[in-house]
Amino acid sequence: MAETEIHLQAAAPFDFWSTLQAHGWVDLLPNEYHPESNSFSRIEQLASGKVVRMGVSAEQGDEIIPLNVLVNHGGRLSSKDRSEIEDVVRHMLRLDEDLSEFYRLCRQNGFPWSQMKPGKGRLLRSPGLFEDMVKVICTTNVQWGGTRRMVRELVEQFGEPLPLYPELKAFPRAQTIAALTFDEFQSRVRLGYRAAYIYQLARVFGEKSNCYAQFFNQQTPTEEIKKELLAIKGIGNYAAASILMLLGRYDEIPVDSVFQQLMRQKYFHQEDFDLKEALAVYENWGRWKYLAYWFDLLTFHQAAEDEGTSV
DNA sequence: TTCCAGGGGTAGA
DNA sequence: TCTACCCATGGA
Numbered sequence: 001m002a003e004t005e006i007h008l009q010a011a012a013p014f015d016f017w018s019t020l021q022a023h024g025w026v027d028l029l030p031n032e033y034h035p036e037s038n039s040f041s042r043i044e045q046l047a048s049g050k051v052v053r054m055g056v057s058a059e060q061g062d063e064i065i066p067l068n069v070l071v072n073h074g075g076r077l078s079s080k081d082r083s084e085i086e087d088v089v090r091h092m093l094r095l096d097e098d099l100s101e102f103y104r105l106c107r108q109n110g111f112p113w114s115q116m117k118p119g120k121g122r123l124l125r126s127p128g129l130f131e132d133m134v135k136v137i138c139t140t141n142v143q144w145g146g147t148r149r150m151v152r153e154l155v156e157q158f159g160e161p162l163p164l165y166p167e168l169k170a171f172p173r174a175q176t177i178a179a180l181t182f183d184e185f186q187s188r189v190r191l192g193y194r195a196a197y198i199y200q201l202a203r204v205f206g207e208k209s210n211c212y213a214q215f216f217n218q219q220t221p222t223e224e225i226k227k228e229l230l231a232i233k234g235i236g237n238y239a240a241a242s243i244l245m246l247l248g249r250y251d252e253i254p255v256d257s258v259f260q261q262l263m264r265q266k267y268f269h270q271e272d273f274d275l276k277e278a279l280a281v282y283e284n285w286g287r288w289k290y291l292a293y294w295f296d297l298l299t300f301h302q303a304a305e306d307e308g309t310s311v
Numbered sequence: 312t313t314c315c316a317g318g319g320g321t322a323g324a
Numbered sequence: 325t326c327t328a329c330c331c332a333t334g335g336a
Binding site for chain 2: 023024136137139140141142143144145146147193194197233234235236237238239242254255256257258259
């Protein structure tokens with residue numbers, strides 16, 4: 001396969017490692033984390049239909065952090081392809097997000113947030129909304145191992161293969177799933193009751209790939225996006241909060257078993273609690289609640305790990 | 312075997 | 325708005 005290097009720059013502060021590790025997305029196909037080189041790779045199907053493998057790594061830097069993207073591809077990589085790959089990396093790593101207000105609040109709010117080094121707090125996302133929405137639905141009411149299995153089966157069954165390495169596949173396009181009958185889709189991937197939700201979502205995106213373009217418009221109020229998300233079958237409060245986070249809006253907390261466990265262990269002395277009281281813990285974080293909660297969770301787990309106790 | 316997981320839909324109050 | 329019940333699937 002041909003190989004092309006693409007160079008990008010992230011403006012400081014930017015912490016590549018914590019962006020990859022902040023939540024589990026780097027472990028869901030077609031992403032793959034490579035601990036030995038602290039890099040990740042991804043099989044991506046470009047708009048032209050061409051399937052490529054991209055390996056992304058970062059170097060050290062003070063004001064500018066150089067990012068290297070090694071692209072393996074068949075044939076020639078057009079300038080349009082290159083520019084699309086740059087956009088994919090930029091979007092996945094959220095290079096255009098400004099978290100300076102969040103960092104300022106972290107300094108004001110004391111421990112543990114005062115430990116939050118600028119450059120952290122970015123959470124990896126997928127290049128496209130369809131993939132992120134499907135993956136969020138695959139996290140509902142299932143353990144993480146189940147999420148990984150469901151996503152893996154989706155990629156293996158319906159993803160477009162990389163030339164010469166057909167075992168490596170891109171995330172399926174919505175149109176590919178929408179072209180199947182529901183019975184066939186359901187029989188090829190064990191998604192449980194989520195199959196109907198994901199199939200319906202694929203039909204909506206398959207019909208019009210930018211069906212939720214307004215979600216990316218900064219002028220659209222978060223409340224409006226949340227309302228539209230909740231109208232989608234399979235997406236409730238937890239999934240809507242998670243998708244909002246992936247859209248770069250941190251106003252909502254995803255209430256799930258992880259959140260409830262943290263509340264019981266850290267704030268409510270191992271006892272049951274009122275949800276409103278629990279959510280009030282992060283009330284003064286305004287539009288940064290999700291990040292405040294998530295960093296609280298990560299540092300709590302880290303502290304338990306350092307002490308040798310499990311949570 | 313039973314329980315439940317990075318929940319959500321629906322019906323009925 | 326709140327609650328009870330059901331929903332596939334697989335790991336613990």
